[in-house]
Amino acid sequence: MLSIDEHDFTIHKFQLLCEAIVATYPTVTMSEYMNKEHPARFVLMRHDVDRMPGHALETARVEHELGIRATYYFRSIKSVFKPEIMMQIQDMGHEIGYHYETLSEANGDPEKGIELFQSHLEDFNDVCQVKTICMHGRPLSKYDNRDMWKTYDFKDYGIIGEAYLSVGSELNYFSDTGRSWNNKNSLRDFIPNKIEDFTADTTDDLIDLIESCELENLYILAHPERWSLNMVDLGLYCGMDMAVNLVKKVLAAVRT
Template sequence: MITLAQYKKMLTEFAQQGHVSRSISSTREQPAGGLFLKHDVECNIERAVEMAQIEADCGHVATFYFQADLLDTEAGKDAVRQIGKMGHEVAYHYDVLDENDGDFAKSEEQFDHYLSVFSAIGHNIRTVCPHGNPTKVRNGWRSNKDFFKNDTIRKKYPDIYDIVVDFDGRFPGGIYLSDAGYALRIIGDIGGNDASNASAMADGLPIEWSSLNSRLKENESMILSLHPHRFVASRAAALTRKVVFKVLKQAYRIAGKIPGVSKILNRYYSLARRV
């Protein structure tokens, strides 16, 4: 991972070379092309606001996908308002199928509820992104992506598109990069890599942050999907977080082989988003 200062330097260089990010939903009115900064906000709303300010100062427009339960607090709603006032897009990072154990009716009800919450604070949702849960045990659905792969859901929300499920159709010739796993990777099949938790976690070609400029020149469009809570002020802190992540990941793999432990991990699957 890179530090906040390194991130700002990178964004400044992008802008100087004519690579300026625009919102994800702008592709409804304009052809997809160029740079798109995307953030999954899963915790640490203060860091999300800080990154939004850095991007605005550098002349970029980003899209911030908020986990809906963050809007259950006034602090979360205020962060959404602040980010919106900077000119960024606010969107929905949904977790409805996993949270409701694959029950589509309950998932739809929850989805509707949070659409109204976003709307009440001034943001009508035009694009969504499914949350991935690496410790969730599923039976009858593959991942949250199944929600917007469902024909009934599609017909009910014709004005909303899913940046992950619809990536190939919306961004032909584009690449999707993610910092999932604390390493920057080009995801090979972002819409269909959810046959299992393992396949989703394994999908990706590691690349260096320094190669992003050349990637922008080589591809028609590039989505850079980043988690604000993973960005820190110093290199030492960044290294520490990466080491902690690797230790926890290895511990999960070992613990998951112990009978009964996977059920316990499944009960607390949502804690993984804070890592």
């Protein structure tokens, strides 16, 4: 029987990924990238905390021990918005941001959506000063939360940038959405108008690409809850990912 260390998307594999990064590239936070406070070669490390915030604390510790500074986007829902965890992660040198989904929460009503956004942002700013935001994809919702900024301007709320809308096409984007790095299972998890030139299926593939030094930069999204701490955790989340991928395929077929 394989041990957990031999599987992909485990905290052990995440450690190997981080070790490959620090051996090859400096890392920057989202706000540093948007303020152009970064070297020519870099890795921009991002985490969307969709659920299980305790896992975010584990990935943050791995990164902190290796000298990686990343950006963590937390949802505003009660099960994820945990100020004590957010402050611990921030104290490690990581950036905390708001993973907003208020247009979906408002059933597509931009006015109600922006009211919810402002209210939630105030809650976040009571914990830490939010500089950047990132939409939550909400695949079961027909609304793209980024569309709220067609009506409003996030800069009016003290935000310097949005993790999809404010990044440049020069970034090489890799997301673990769907339990792969090739973005094939993403409905909304992509940079608009960006054609990806490089892909990776497994984390080992991504590590190989990092170690090749072929790219000037990498923009990596890793969801902390996906990186399992034990075999039970691995089995549960693997099954969840398979179910979600199936639903996404159905939704993609219906919406085309």
